[in-house]
Amino acid sequence: MSIQIFNTMSRQKEPFVTLEPGKVRMYVCGPTVYNYIHIGNARPVVVFDTVRRYLEYSGYQVSYVSNYTDVDDRLIRASKERGLSVPEIADQFIRAYEEDTDALNVMEATIHPRATRTMPEIIRFISQLVAKGFAYAVDGDVYFRTRKFADYGKLSHQSIDDLKSGARIEIDERKEDPLDFALWKKAKPGEINWSSPWGEGRPGWHIECSAMVEKYLGDTIDIHAGGTDLVFPHHENEIAQSEALHGQTMARYWMHNGHIQINHEKMSKSIGNVILVHDLVKKYDPQVIRFFILSVHYRHPINFSDELLTDAVQAFNRIKTAAYNLTHRLKDETVQKPDHAIEKIYRDRFAEAMDDDFNTANAEAVLFDIVRDANIALQDPDAPAGQLLAYRRVLYELSDVLGLKLNDSKAGILDKEVEALIERRQEARKAKDFKLADALRDQLSEAGIILEDTPQGVRWKRADQ
RNA sequence: GGCGGCAUAGCCAAGCGGUAAGGCACGGGUCUGCAAAACCCUUAUCCCCGGUUCGAUUCCGGGUGUCGCCUCCA
Numbered sequence: 001m002s003i004q005i006f007n008t009m010s011r012q013k014e015p016f017v018t019l020e021p022g023k024v025r026m027y028v029c030g031p032t033v034y035n036y037i038h039i040g041n042a043r044p045v046v047v048f049d050t051v052r053r054y055l056e057y058s059g060y061q062v063s064y065v066s067n068y069t070d071v072d073d074r075l076i077r078a079s080k081e082r083g084l085s086v087p088e089i090a091d092q093f094i095r096a097y098e099e100d101t102d103a104l105n106v107m108e109a110t111i112h113p114r115a116t117r118t119m120p121e122i123i124r125f126i127s128q129l130v131a132k133g134f135a136y137a138v139d140g141d142v143y144f145r146t147r148k149f150a151d152y153g154k155l156s157h158q159s160i161d162d163l164k165s166g167a168r169i170e171i172d173e174r175k176e177d178p179l180d181f182a183l184w185k186k187a188k189p190g191e192i193n194w195s196s197p198w199g200e201g202r203p204g205w206h207i208e209c210s211a212m213v214e215k216y217l218g219d220t221i222d223i224h225a226g227g228t229d230l231v232f233p234h235h236e237n238e239i240a241q242s243e244a245l246h247g248q249t250m251a252r253y254w255m256h257n258g259h260i261q262i263n264h265e266k267m268s269k270s271i272g273n274v275i276l277v278h279d280l281v282k283k284y285d286p287q288v289i290r291f292f293i294l295s296v297h298y299r300h301p302i303n304f305s306d307e308l309l310t311d312a313v314q315a316f317n318r319i320k321t322a323a324y325n326l327t328h329r330l331k332d333e334t335v336q337k338p339d340h341a342i343e344k345i346y347r348d349r350f351a352e353a354m355d356d357d358f359n360t361a362n363a364e365a366v367l368f369d370i371v372r373d374a375n376i377a378l379q380d381p382d383a384p385a386g387q388l389l390a391y392r393r394v395l396y397e398l399s400d401v402l403g404l405k406l407n408d409s410k411a412g413i414l415d416k417e418v419e420a421l422i423e424r425r426q427e428a429r430k431a432k433d434f435k436l437a438d439a440l441r442d443q444l445s446e447a448g449i450i451l452e453d454t455p456q457g458v459r460w461k462r463a464d465q
Numbered sequence: 466g467g468c469g470g471c472a473u474a475g476c477c478a479a480g481c482g483g484u485a486a487g488g489c490a491c492g493g494g495u496c497u498g499c500a501a502a503a504c505c506c507u508u509a510u511c512c513c514c515g516g517u518u519c520g521a522u523u524c525c526g527g528g529u530g531u532c533g534c535c536u537c538c539a
Contacts, residue, residue, distance in 0.1 A: 232468090
C-alpha cells in the first residue's frame with residue numbers, strides 16, 4: 001500500500017506519486033514575521049514537519065522549502081509603532097520563530113527564503129505576467145487579471161461569480177474586476193520599497209510564494225501546504241499566477257491543516273484568546289505540545305485548553321516512562337541483538353496509519369501498543385533481552401518519525417550526596433528499618449528525586465519530568 | 466447567499482458496510498515492607514428522522530447543533 005494523501009484540489013485521497021521517483025518537492029507557506037508565532041501558526045509547522053519526516057523515513061529525499069514573509073502591511077505597522085526598521089522587526093521574529101520551532105523539534109527547512117531577498121525573481125515574475133497579458137499596471141500598482149485565468153477558483157471550488165457575489169471588499173475603481181488582486185503595491189511616502197518597472201513599491205502577498213516555488217523547486221512541485229484558511233485566496237491566487245505564467249500544474253497535491261480553536265472559538269486578536277508558543281512552552285514541555293497537536297488528524301480542528309494539555313502531559317508521560325523503564329532494565333545488558341520480528345509488527349502498523357493520509361492519531365496509538373506490550377514484558381523477570389531491546393528500539397524509532405523526543409535528563413547524573421542517601425536507604429531496607437528508609441525517601445522526594453524499587457534495583461527520576 | 470468541515474463513553478480521539486482502536490479521568494483487583502511504576506477487570510444501543518442493504522456508526526436524503534472559508538487570518 002502506498003501513501004495516500006488527501007488532495008484539496010480533488011477533495012479525495014489519492015495515491016502519492018512523485019514527479020521524480022524517490023524525490024519530493026515540498027513547499028509550506030511560512031509565517032509573516034511581525035510577532036511571535038501562536039499555536040495556530042505552530043500547527044502547520046509541526047504537521048508538515050511530521051509529513052516530511054515520514055516521507056524521509058519512507059525513503060524519499062525531500063526538498064522542503066518554507067518562506068518567511070518579511071515585508072507586508074503588518075510589518076510596516078509594527079515598524080512604525082516600535083520605531084524600528086522593517087528588517088529589524090523581521091530579524092527579531094525570525095530568531096524567535098527559530099527558537100520556538102526548535103523547541104517543538106521541527107527540522108530545519110532545506111531552504112528558508114525571505115521575500116525581501118527574492119526581489120529580482122518576484123519582479124521578473126510580475127513582468128512576465130504583464131507581458132503575457134495576465135497582469136496590468138495602474139498608477140504604480142500591478143494587478144492580476146483574474147478573469148483571464150480560466151481555472152480561477154478550482155482549488156476552493158468556487159466560481160468567479162459566486163466569489164464576486166460574496167465579496168465584501170471595497171470596490172477599487174482602478175481595478176478591472178473586484179477579484180483582481182495586487183501583485184505589486186506602490187510605496188506610500190516613507191515606506192520601505194524596492195525599485196521596479198512600475199516605480200517604487202513592494203510585492204503583494206501571494207506573489208512571493210509563486211516566485212520562490214519557481215526559483216527553488218520548479219514549475220511543478222509535489223506538495224504545497226498550509227493552513228486551511230489559505231485555500232482562498234492565497235493558494236488560489238498562487239495557482240493563478242504560476243499556472244498563468246508556466247502553463248502547467250503548480251502542485252500535484254495540496255494539503256491543508258485544520259485550525260486550532262480555544263474553547264471551540266476561533267483564535268483571534270479581537271477575541272483576545274491568542275496563545276503564543278513563546279508563552280506556552282514556559283508552561284508545558286514542548287514535546288507534549290507536539291504530541292498533543294499530533295493526537296488529532298491534521299485536517300480536523302483541535303480545541304486547546306489547559307485540561308486537554310494536562311491530559312496530554314499524562315499520556316505522553318506514559319510513553320516516556322516506558323522508554324525510561326526499558327532503558328533502566330537494559331542498562332547492564334550486553335546482548336545487542338533486537339528481536340526483528342517484534343519490531344516489524346509495530347513498524348507495519350505504524351506505516352499503515354501514516355500511509356493513510358498521515359493519520360498521526362493512529363500512529364500515536366501504535367506507540368501506546370508498544371508501551372503496553374513492553375510493560376507486560378517488563379513484568380516478566382525472564383523476558384529475553386532481545387525482546388526488550390526490540391521494544392525499546394522501535395519505540396524510539398517511531399517516536400522519532402513523529403518528531404517526539406523521549407530522551408531527557410531523567411537519567412542525568414546524581415549528586416554524590418543524593419547517591420549516598422539512596423545507598424543509605426537501601427541499607428535500611430535490607431535491615432528492615434522501614435521507618436528510616438521511608439524517611440530517607442521522603443527527604444529525597446522533597447529534593448525532587450522520586451525513587452522506585454524494582455527487582456533490578458532502585459530506579460530514580462526527577463519529579464519535574 | 467455560495468462553498469466546506471465536524472457531531473462516537475465523564476473528557477480527548479481513531480474507525481467509516483459485518484454490532485466500536487488508543488489515551489486521560491473514575492471505580493475494583495494484583496504486584497510491593499509501604500509506595501511508585503506496571504498489569505488485569507469494569508465503563509458506548511456511535512445527534513435525530515427516513516431510505517438503500519441480509520446487515521449502517523460507516524452509504525443516500527432530510528433535519529438539528531456546531532465550527533470555518535468567501536482579499537492579506539496558519
